[in-house]
Amino acid sequence: MAENLGVLFQWVIFLGMAFVSIVASLLVITRKNPIHSALFMVLALLCVAVLYVLLHSPFIAIIQVIVYAGAIVMLIIFVIMLLDLETELRSRLKIGYSKVIGGFVAVLFLFGIFYAVVAKSPTGQTGSYTTEKMAGNVKAVGEVLFTEYLLPFEIVAVLLVTAIIGAVILTKKRI
Amino acid sequence: MQVLYLLIETIVKCGVVFACLMLSVAYLTWLERKVLGHIQIRFGPNRCGPFGLLQPFSDGIKAFFKEDLVPGRADKPVFVLAPMISIIAAISMFAVIPFGDRFTLPWTDYVVKLRIADIDIGLLYVFGVASLGEFGIVLGGWSSGNKYGLTGSLRAAAQMISYEVALGLSIVGVIILSQSLRLTEIVALQAGGFWNWNILYQPAAFVFFIICALAEINRTPFDMPESESELACGFNIEYSSMKFALFFMAEYAHMITVAAVAVTLFLGGWQAPLPQLDFIPGVFWFGAKLFVIIFFFIWQRGTFPRLRYDQIMKFGWKVLFELTLVNIFITALIVLLKG
Numbered sequence: 168m169a170e171n172l173g174v175l176f177q178w179v180i181f182l183g184m185a186f187v188s189i190v191a192s193l194l195v196i197t198r199k200n201p202i203h204s205a206l207f208m209v210l211a212l213l214c215v216a217v218l219y220v221l222l223h224s225p226f227i228a229i230i231q232v233i234v235y236a237g238a239i240v241m242l243i244i245f246v247i248m249l250l251d252l253e254t255e256l257r258s259r260l261k262i263g264y265s266k267v268i269g270g271f272v273a274v275l276f277l278f279g280i281f282y283a284v285v286a287k288s289p290t291g292q293t294g295s296y297t298t299e300k301m302a303g304n305v306k307a308v309g310e311v312l313f314t315e316y317l318l319p320f321e322i323v324a325v326l327l328v329t330a331i332i333g334a335v336i337l338t339k340k341r342i
Numbered sequence: 343m344q345v346l347y348l349l350i351e352t353i354v355k356c357g358v359v360f361a362c363l364m365l366s367v368a369y370l371t372w373l374e375r376k377v378l379g380h381i382q383i384r385f386g387p388n389r390c391g392p393f394g395l396l397q398p399f400s401d402g403i404k405a406f407f408k409e410d411l412v413p414g415r416a417d418k419p420v421f422v423l424a425p426m427i428s429i430i431a432a433i434s435m436f437a438v439i440p441f442g443d444r445f446t447l448p449w450t451d452y453v454v455k456l457r458i459a460d461i462d463i464g465l466l467y468v469f470g471v472a473s474l475g476e477f478g479i480v481l482g483g484w485s486s487g488n489k490y491g492l493t494g495s496l497r498a499a500a501q502m503i504s505y506e507v508a509l510g511l512s513i514v515g516v517i518i519l520s521q522s523l524r525l526t527e528i529v530a531l532q533a534g535g536f537w538n539w540n541i542l543y544q545p546a547a548f549v550f551f552i553i554c555a556l557a558e559i560n561r562t563p564f565d566m567p568e569s570e571s572e573l574a575c576g577f578n579i580e581y582s583s584m585k586f587a588l589f590f591m592a593e594y595a596h597m598i599t600v601a602a603v604a605v606t607l608f609l610g611g612w613q614a615p616l617p618q619l620d621f622i623p624g625v626f627w628f629g630a631k632l633f634v635i636i637f638f639f640i641w642q643r644g645t646f647p648r649l650r651y652d653q654i655m656k657f658g659w660k661v662l663f664e665l666t667l668v669n670i671f672i673t674a675l676i677v678l679l680k681g
Binding site: 172200202203206209225226229230232233236237238241242244245248249304305 | 345417419420423461462463466467469470471473474476477480481484485492495496499500502503506523
């Protein structure tokens with residue numbers, strides 16, 4: 168009985184979070200005020216984080232919250248706060264060729280996702296990381312990151328440092 | 343039945359922790375005004391009840407009955423939402439803090455573990471929720487439609503992002519030593535007397551953590567977002583009544599949580615300082631250590647003046663960031679050499 172209750176709970180949480188995240192994502196692209204969009208983005212990201220928790224990956228979930236919902240959206244809001252929103256809010260919707268091309272690409276991408284979900288079984292292959300092994304989630308992620316994927320990890324680190332130095336050089340003419 | 347018991351246990355624990363936290367917040371405001379008063383050779387609040395002990399309730403009733411103003415230029419939904427984000431984040435951070443060992447219900451053999459959630463990523467959860475709580479302050483200042491508010495929230499955003507980096511790095515030493523992010527395991531490793539506490543193995547990290555924590559909870563000398571003398575209260579300038587009280591409560595709840603994290607990571611959590619003193623319940627030790635840290639927070643507020651904004655940013659990026667990195671390297675090196 169407890170087993171069934173657990174499954175039921177998981178389904179209720181999954182459906183609720185999936186619904187809220189879709190609605191929030193729609194609101195991100197339809198709100199005119201960019202701060203409201205950013206807030207709905209936080210909501211969508213939080214819902215996705217809950218989905219990660221349901222998939223027994225709390226580490227990815229919390230990193231999603233810290234990095235995306237916390238730091239990146241905060242930076243976005245930091246920039247938006249400095250903009251003059253009045254003109255943006257008063258302007259009408261303009262249709263330029265860039266928006267047409269962008270919309271076309273977005274629809275293509277949507278079809279791609281649909282095809283990927285429908286055509287193939289979404290269940291992946293069974294790997295060496297079972298649910299029991301994933302209980303010590305942080306350790307499992309760390310082990311794989313620092314043994315099997317060490318080179319990509321280092322390359323990403325170098326890339327990020329390069330990006331930071333590049334940003335500093337671009338904004339400061341004299342150092 | 344087991345599920346039902348667990349559910350009841352969790353709900354009761356949440357209720358008790360919430361009530362204790364709110365009561366501590368109320369008396370923390372009293373304690374701060376009293377201690378600051380004595381530091382400045384004043385009496386502090388002493389009119390409501392003996393020693394002014396009823397002052398928090400009087401303040402609460404006053405805030406509740408004040409007129410709730412929303413400025414005309416404000417972004418109303420965000421203006422209402424901002425204090426709620428602040429207080430929810432500040433309270434929910436406490437969910438992973440272990441405040442005691444275990445406790446057997448009298449007349450039964452049902453064991454209650456004294457923590458709400460014991461999760462694998464406890465430490466990261468604290469930081470994640472703390473970074474969400476910043477939205478309350480930033481959005482509160484922006485949505486007021488006031489230039490002082492906006493300046494305050496800009497400062498809050500920049501300062502919190504900068505100090506979060508050093509805050510995160512300062513605890514990596516502790517994580518290396520304890521090899522876990524689970525707060526209960528970090529506490530368990532510090533058992534058996536004060537010589538096992540992390541503060542003796544990571545003294546520098548403890549100092550960095552306290553400095554960054556002060557910046558993170560916007561306390562003097564880092565209270566840039568609401569520096570009264572230049573920004574006229576900064577981000578909460580337009581807030582009145584219960585919304586202001588929510589911001590106020592969130593600030594103090596956040597302070598308690600940060601102190602609780604410091605106790606858990608560096609001062610052995612609920613463990614007794616000497617093995618002979620183990621018979622006293624862990625909750626008492628936890629409270630005592632918490633009081634020491636919080637008293638330090640109040641004491642230094644009465645001691646240091648507010649820093650200049652550019653000095654704070656410079657200190658965060660050019661001094662603290664490097665020092666915390668050096669601390670990680672030295673810790674890792676020693677752990678490696680010891681094998």
